[in-house]
Amino acid sequence: MLDAEKLLSDRWRHVVTKGDGTAVLPECGRPTVPGLVSERACAFYGARWMLAAIPDVIHLVHGPAGCAYFGSIVRRKSYRVFSTQLEERDIVFGAGEKLYRAVLEAVATDPGARAVLVYATCSAGLIGDDLDGICKRAARAVGRPVVPVNSPGFCGYSQAAGHDIAAGVLLEHFIGTGKAQEPIANGVNLLGEFDVMGDLREIERLLQQLGLRILCAFSGKAATTAMADAHRARLNIVHCRRTGQRLADAMQERFGTPQLKVSFFGFEETASALRSIGKFFGSAGVEEIVERGRREVEGAAPFLKKLAGKRVALFFGASRMGTMARAFAELGMEVVMIGSQFGCLEDYRDAGARVRAGTVLIDDPPEKELEEFIRKHMPHLFVGGTKEKYLATKLGVPFLVFPQETSCFAGFRGFVNLAREVAGLVGAPVWRLAGRLPEI
Ligand code: SF4
Structure with missing residues (x-):
């Protein structure tokens, strides 16, 4: 104590x-x-934690260069971000037009991007730029979704607020937007899995042994096309409750996708995860996979x-x-x-x-x-x-x-x-x- x-x-x-x-x-x-200096991060960073790994979109930070730099390194990996680089003049006179031009310039730089995510930071939130309106106008100009992520750092007392805002963005703009509706018999999603140092590949290898296919992992394997088809999964596997549960609950309500909370860290947790998932799908050979795993961990x-x-x-x-x-x-x-x-x-x-x-x-x-x-x-x-x-x-x-x-x-x-x-x-x-x- x-x-x-x-x-x-x-x-x-x-x-x-x-x-x-x-x-x-x-x-x-x-x-x-x-009066205390917490180890927590801000809501903007929480949103970046959830969304940074989405590969085929432009990430545009509406804020000072410092916020953009902070938000460019997530889980110790460096991601490309664009920034409006707000300065004193923008804070005094507003930066709506600057943001609009930045969206056009970013799309000209990366014309293959499927969408633009525009993150609000503290400064953008304080000066009160009409993020939603500017994003709509810019979307018409660039012919693809320009999605506001309203995550100024002050909008919650920890990064958790940003996780929730990001989950809302995914649900509203990306998940289940594909035309095909029929379920994929062996399709699963992983929620709250960011593919740190190959974790996702190892989980995928184990699920493949059960005959399953990961359609989408939020957000370690979350290209816009994967998210568009995520509603066709038979099961949502929640790997991190804090970043995955809200998505799982909303997808259960909206698409009827059942969910299972599991962990793949440690021998017993991994074995128990495979047993629960195998039971859901009626998969054969789960105990053989666990037995092979038992021999592997003898190492x-x-x-x-x-x-x-x-x-x-x-x-x-x-x-x-x-x-x-x-x-x-x-x-x-x-x-x-x-x-x-x-x-x-x-x-x-x-x-x-x-x-x-x-x-x-x-x-x-x-x-x-x-x-x-x-x-x-x-x-x-x-x-x-x-x-x-x-x-x-x-x-x-x-x-x-x-x-x-x-x-x-x-x-x-x-x-x-x-x-x-x-x-x-x-x-x-x-x-x-x-x-x-x-x-x-
Ligand atoms: S707290 Fe505000 S100013 Fe600081 S990094 Fe987060 S969004 Fe930027």
Whole structure:
């Protein structure tokens, strides 16, 4: 547990220890306590997180160059974005015409693009440009959809607001717009899967063994043509609840597409995912696939020996907490802290059920609290996003960035990669040289 006296009075409800009798779940789903610097991102970035990987559209950021740069790197991958590069003059006199001209110029630069996504940032939201009207006018001029993404950074207290706005854009303008209506018997969609370092390919390989075909993955495999046909899938597989659930619920209501929430991280989660999906489709041979997977993960045995009993702290965006806690437990590690930037009660309930008594559950921690936790508990590994990387490293704690940067972590083969990478990080000789800082 963190030192309660050192937490700001409004923060103590956001930090609980499983099994200590003080509270079951941390308070969550709220704006950051004023005065604290959160690890969260803005709504604009949340929209970029969802939409950046769509390949055949133009991404045009209506805002200053800084927002465009921020939004061009998503999951540590660099994407091409266009920008209106708003300056002081535009803020004073308005930038509607500049945006209109920017759409025309962007389409002239990339004439094969099927649509243009125009993202509103804080500045665009504040000066009140009529984004919808300008996009409609520009669409007539360029002869293709020009779609406003009304995601100024201030329109929510975390990137989650941007996820929802982006999901609305996909539903309103892209999903199910194809002419063909008949269902594709073996077609599935993956919702909340962004193809980090080949995760999607590994999931696809496993689903192909069940005789299934991924029509569309939002948004790791989400060309406009794939999205147009997504309503023909027999099943929506939700891989990340935070970025996929809203799409799944809306598609169930609109097209009657059933949904299954699964995870492909860790052996047991992957096996259970294949069993649930196989049962839905009445697929034969699921146990053979799982058995093959069991033999594949035996390759992780040498790494598991090195990891047995090592302590790990996990910090994610939101809904991966529970399934990743299970995957790290399968590595033989003890999860001592689990937290998120903007998890909801369901995320924490799921995570809390999968960790041992004594594990700290922490919601939206500022860097100072993470530092206090690391100094006090000195885990053997900290798993988090880029923002936490240098904090952990400076305190002498090995760090695994997630979403990962090196190899696929999904499926059976991904589990072996995860074990190899974690064992390499935890056992790296450099940490013996790192000075460990005293407790505060
Ligand atoms: S908070 Fe506003 S100004 Fe900052 S990156 Fe997000 S959209 Fe741009």
